[in-house]
Amino acid sequence: MSGPATLEDQSKPHLPRGVRLKLDETRNEWLLLAPERVVKTDAIAVEILKRCDGIATLSEIVDNLAATFKADRAVIDKDVRAMLSELAAKRMVDL
Amino acid sequence: MNAPLTHPNSDVSTQPAAAVPVKPAIAAPVGLLAELTHRCPLGCPYCSNPLEMDAKTNELETETWLRVFSEAAAAGVLHAHLSGGEPAARHDLLEIVAHCYKVGLYTNLITSGIGLTPEKVKALADAGLDHVQLSIQDAEAQSADRIGNYEGGYAKKQIIAKAVTDNGLPLTVNAVIHRANVTRAGKMVELAVALGARRVEIAHTQYYGWGLVNRAALMPTRSQAEAASAEVEALRTHYAGTIVSDHVIPDYHTKHPKACMGGWAKRTMNITPTGKALPCHAAETIPNLDHWNVRDHSLMDIWTKSPAFNAFRGTDWMQEPCRSCERRDIDHGGCRCQALALTGDATQADPVCHMSPHHDKVAEVTAVFADDDAPIPDYVYRRLKAAAAGD
Numbered sequence: 391m392s393g394p395a396t397l398e399d400q401s402k403p404h405l406p407r408g409v410r411l412k413l414d415e416t417r418n419e420w421l422l423l424a425p426e427r428v429v430k431t432d433a434i435a436v437e438i439l440k441r442c443d444g445i446a447t448l449s450e451i452v453d454n455l456a457a458t459f460k461a462d463r464a465v466i467d468k469d470v471r472a473m474l475s476e477l478a479a480k481r482m483v484d485l
Numbered sequence: 486m487n488a489p490l491t492h493p494n495s496d497v498s499t500q501p502a503a504a505v506p507v508k509p510a511i512a513a514p515v516g517l518l519a520e521l522t523h524r525c526p527l528g529c530p531y532c533s534n535p536l537e538m539d540a541k542t543n544e545l546e547t548e549t550w551l552r553v554f555s556e557a558a559a560a561g562v563l564h565a566h567l568s569g570g571e572p573a574a575r576h577d578l579l580e581i582v583a584h585c586y587k588v589g590l591y592t593n594l595i596t597s598g599i600g601l602t603p604e605k606v607k608a609l610a611d612a613g614l615d616h617v618q619l620s621i622q623d624a625e626a627q628s629a630d631r632i633g634n635y636e637g638g639y640a641k642k643q644i645i646a647k648a649v650t651d652n653g654l655p656l657t658v659n660a661v662i663h664r665a666n667v668t669r670a671g672k673m674v675e676l677a678v679a680l681g682a683r684r685v686e687i688a689h690t691q692y693y694g695w696g697l698v699n700r701a702a703l704m705p706t707r708s709q710a711e712a713a714s715a716e717v718e719a720l721r722t723h724y725a726g727t728i729v730s731d732h733v734i735p736d737y738h739t740k741h742p743k744a745c746m747g748g749w750a751k752r753t754m755n756i757t758p759t760g761k762a763l764p765c766h767a768a769e770t771i772p773n774l775d776h777w778n779v780r781d782h783s784l785m786d787i788w789t790k791s792p793a794f795n796a797f798r799g800t801d802w803m804q805e806p807c808r809s810c811e812r813r814d815i816d817h818g819g820c821r822c823q824a825l826a827l828t829g830d831a832t833q834a835d836p837v838c839h840m841s842p843h844h845d846k847v848a849e850v851t852a853v854f855a856d857d858d859a860p861i862p863d864y865v866y867r868r869l870k871a872a873a874a875g876d
Contacts, residue, residue, distance in 0.1 A: 408616045408655030408683075410591060416513050416561030423591045425616045425657055425684050426731065428515060428563055479726050481683045 397448060401485040403474050404444030409482045411439050424482045438470055442483060448474070511789050511798070513561030516753035518568055518766070519550065521581070523758050525571040526599045528634035528866030529622065530699040531661050531690045533766050534570065538869050539758040547577040549780065551584045553756060556784040558588035565590040570758070573600035579608055586613025593618060595659075598645035599638055606645060610652040617649045618657040618686070623665070624672035632665055634866045643680070650681040659686035662713055662735070663703035664854075664861055670713035674720045678728050687717050688733035693767040693822055695867045702862045704854045710735040737851050741812065742819025742835035749797035749821060754788060762787040764794050767822040771796075771831045797821050802832055806840040 397403075405411065409424045411431070420436045422429040431439065437458075441451045452470055456463040477483040523538035545553075554565060565585045572578055573596055585592040593616045594609065606617075619642060623629035626639040649656045658677035662670050670687055677685035689710065690696050690703045705713070714734060721730040736743050746753060746765045755763040760779040768774060775792040788794060796802065800813055807818040818824070819835020827836045828843045836843040 406655065406683075407653050410615070412563070412589070412591075414561070414563065421563065423563055423615075425593065425618070425655055426564070426686075481726070481729050 397471055397475050397478065397485055399447065399449040401448045402444050402446065403442040403448060403451070403478075403483050403485050405439070405442060405482070406484045411436070422477075422482060424480075427480075427482070429482070434469070435473060438473055442474070512751070514557075514752065514754055514788055515562065516564040516566060517554075517557045517562045517784075518566045518753060518755045519553070520568050520570065520755060520757050520766070521550070521572045521575045521578070523570040523869060524574040525569055525597065525867075526574075526635055527571070527597050527622075527638065528864075528868060529620075529632060529661070529695075530864035530866055531663060531696040531703055532867040533691070533694060533696070534867065535694055535767075535769055536698070538570075540869070544575075544758045545756075545760045545779070547580060549760065550577070550581055553760075553779050553784060554581070554585050554590060555588050558590050560785045560788065563591055564593060566593045566595055568595040571597050571600050573605070579605075579612055582609050582614050583612040591615045596620070596645075597633070597638070598642040599635065601645050601648075603644065603648035603651075606648040606654075607652050610654050614654060616655050616657065618659055619646055619649065619680075619682075621658055621660050621673060621676065623660075624669045624676045628665060632864075634864075646680040646682070655684070656680065656682040657684040657686060658682040659688065661688050661690055662705070662710075663690045664705045664709070665702075667705040667709045667713045671716035671720055674717060674724070674728070674730065678724060682728060684729040684731065686731045686733070689713075689735035691733075692737070693770065693826065695865070697826065698865050700850075701854075702864050704737070704850070705735070706854050706857050707738050707851060709857055710738050736820075736823075736837045737847055739837060740839045742816050742823075742837040744816045745820035745823075745835070748817040750788070750794040751798070751817070754784075754794070762791065762794075764797070765822065768793060770822050771825050797831070804832055804834075806838075806842075807834045810840065 409422065412421050412423055414421050420431045422431055422439065437455060438451070441454060448470070452463060452467045455470065456466045474483055478485055522541070522544055523534050524541060557565060567581065572594060582592055592614050594614055595618045597620050621629060621642060622632040629639040630636050646656060658680060660673040674685050674687065692700050696703060717730065717732050750764045755766050756779060757763060761776045762779055763769060763776055769776065774796055777787045777791040803813065803818055807813050819838055821831045823837065824833040824835050825831040827846045833843060834841040836847050838844065
């Protein structure tokens, strides 16, 4: 273990084994399931997490979101970095 | 008059039945702890299993467990925790894990590692297991094996930890802190990091059942408990991003009680090896609670209707100082079993709370354990037959 990885443009974020995005039909919401943790996710978080497949780079994910939702790339970039950094610190996303 | 009675705009005056206040819907359970068996090769003196344990012959059969997990998934349970005893003592563990995966449960194996092999770990990973929580007893082999009363246990656990991470499964290492290992709380966090764990759980001993029997041998002094807590908190920051630390504080030494179970019957349910559904693992210590069995009732009926689950649900059962306390929805009055054990009344505030009229009873206990260098009495090791303990 060499300490926390940092989020770079070329990082390929993905959910590690043991972390799952699940549509919970009982509560009718998307949840991020991790060891002893259940994290509620909003619609934006779900769109980000669905793109974290370990193949797309951070900058590709941001490009895709900006194009799909016709939004300001700089704003999206800031939001995506903030969310993924927070989840990486909780070991719910690997970079 | 066919409108549903619970419709928010229904005219109460024309519908007498609606005048009865409708109780808020009971939220679905989030977690289910399945104590698949009480059998375990280890003898940890703080074990959370009851003193009177279930024999193998009375354990639920495979098909009943599978039904329980199907019902759990349908009821909205997200996490299934396969525990014991040692769950690997069940020959159908692989089948149970595969079934949990099939019905969409997030499946967590809580194990001592003893009884597993690297091959079995691989098979469980292939069957869809999501996470492994491995216990350690200490960061030093000799002490660890003495605490667990199992020679060679420490070394076996290292092998199993490696098998878990080799198979790509996330690993949590959990350790219970007490007098014999309290000075190595930080070392145990470091061991967890070295074993490749993504999460570590450091829990100070809870004094029920075996823990209460062994309290004189387990309870650290206040200064030891505080030093261990400080060490664990410092390492949490140091290893942020490498390992997630969960820290169960030594509640005898705190001002506010723990939010036991996140509230009675609010988030999780326990199923014992014989199928009794409990709001927490120590609930059977509270007399006169009617615990329904999964052999006789569906999981959802138990969750919403059984007397034991409704006994301390919400806040109606509270007396002062809880009833009017601003923290009543934060700590839920603390632990019912601890209130009973220390005051004789399960509806009292947890006496750990500084507001409790019985708080002096906790202070009396902690005052006894004030000498850091006092010798540690022999353990009464956890065994299937409590009557045989000490022989």
